[in-house]
Amino acid sequence: MNQIGSFVPCASAKLPIFKHVLCRIGASDIQARGVSTFLAEMVESAAILRIANEHSLVIIDELGRGTSTHDGFGLAWAIVVDLIQRAKCFCLCATHFHEMGHLADEYKGVVNKHLTSQFFEDQNEMTFLYKISDGVSKKSFGINVAMIANFPKDVVENARIKLEKLEGCSRSGISPELQELFKSQTFEEFTSKIPILLGS
Known part of the structure; x- marks a missing residue:
């Protein structure tokens, strides 16, 4: 709203005028062209990485959801790190990867x-x-939310049991190798550490 010169719904605000407003929100496949949902997401993300700079506002919603959890997290982490370090842009990123919260420990200005x-x-x-x-x-x-959607009780209970097991694993701590992976400064550094983590 500020960007178009409109009123903003708050008592006061001090915001810059951005040269670019870049969004990666939602994605769908284009079957006729052989473009999967994930490929569409990555093409949009690549365009953002090429354009974004310190005069950009980048808005990202649920990056990496179109692939496996590990691939999705790795790409989301590397993309956001690039936006922090190289582009130095203002970025609003919504994610379901709780581990992305560690970025605030690693980089100044991340909240x-x-x-x-x-x-x-x-x-x-x-x-x-x-x-x-x-x-x-x-x-x-x-x-x-599954309960609100009237999922069968046995399915909800099985999901709850699996969740408790996964949460137990996460509470047991993150391996030193994975901690090193989190500290990657660039996408190249991130990908170079993956074989070490996998022991290959």
Whole structure:
């Protein structure tokens, strides 16, 4: 709204005028051209990396969701690191990869925020509070949303059991090799460390 000279819904604001507003939000395949959802996402991301600079506003939503969790996370991490280090742009990035929150520990100027919500299990109801809070969200509500969508109870329970196992693994700590991978400064450095992590 500020960019087009309109009023902004707040008491006061001090924002620059950006030369570029670059978005990577949503993606769909183009079957007639043999373009998968993930390829479409990567083509858009590559264009952003070519154009973005310190005069850009970059908005990214759920980067890396069109491929495996590990590939998606690796690419999301490397892309955001490039935007931080090389482009030095203002970037708003929404992600389901909780590990992306570690960027705030590694790079000055990175801030984690999340939208708050409440789930009332006895009423099977979720309330979105539309309030921005500091830090990474401590909880994911995917299983709760499945309950709202009337998933069969046994499917929800199986999902809950699997989630508890995965959360137990994440609490046990991140390996030193994976920590080194997180510290990668460039995409090339990131990819060069993957064979070491895999032991190949």
